[in-house]
């Protein structure tokens with residue numbers, strides 16, 4: 524991947540951008556031109572319009588060095604969001620790093636389904652990662668209280684940082700699933716790890732080599748965390764409490780069955796924006 528960028532002094536922004544697109548295309552990065560543009564914008568601070576006004580300007584040596592370092596990292600298939608350090612979710616900007624899953628649009632469906640039920644309520648987010656679900660609910664759902672847990676200390680630090688910079692009030696604590704939970708909640712939300720290891724092997728390098736395995740790996744059949752939640756969640760739900768969980772699009776039937784077998788009365792599988800099964804909604 525390296526070695527293609529050694530002669531870059533004196534080149535225009537446009538030439539640097541063209542070079543970057545070439546490097547990323549050769550590395551088979553999906554959306555090479557878009558990612559090259561985002562990295563250029565990140566380094567120079569230019570919007571698209573600003574860039575068009577200055578595309579023939581020379582890039583400073585310092586910026587060129589930073590830019591091509593990032594391009595090489597992207598060519599090594601490090602996700603764009605880990606390089607720029609941010610991802611938007613529910614219209615809010617989250618800081619991300621390789622200790623947390625990059626928030627996905629699919630997960631916005633989970634938040635959208637839960638939001639109508641959080642006003643004045645006590646909410647718990649299980650496996651909070653970057654904190655994207657808990658923080659969105661704290662900021663958009665007018666809850667009385669939001670608690671959020673994760674097993675990973677590094678994830679909790681990232682989530683705390685996000686809550687702080689967005690001004691959200693969330694209490695974070697470390698717990699292996701529900702083990703350390705003391706309270707009872709009206710709404711429990713979770714996007715637990717749900718991908719079977721055999722499937723992880725076939726995912727894009729960005730995901731399988733760079734996102735935290737512990738946030739992806741749902742055990743042999745991908746259902747380990749749903750099984751545990753089905754057994755343990757009841758103790759932590761207030762009367763009329765409910766549970767919203769993200770699922771893999773082929774897991775609807777099995778997850779629904781797990782919760783029905785555990786004695787939950789009303790279990791529904793709900794779609795995401797593309798019509799795929801994405802959320803299981805359980806009422807206690």
Ligand code: GLN
Pocket residue numbers: 624625626627630650651652653654655656713714715716717737738739
């Ligand atoms: N809740 C976080 C998210 O949706 C992390 C999920 C996870 O670690 N599996 O991004």
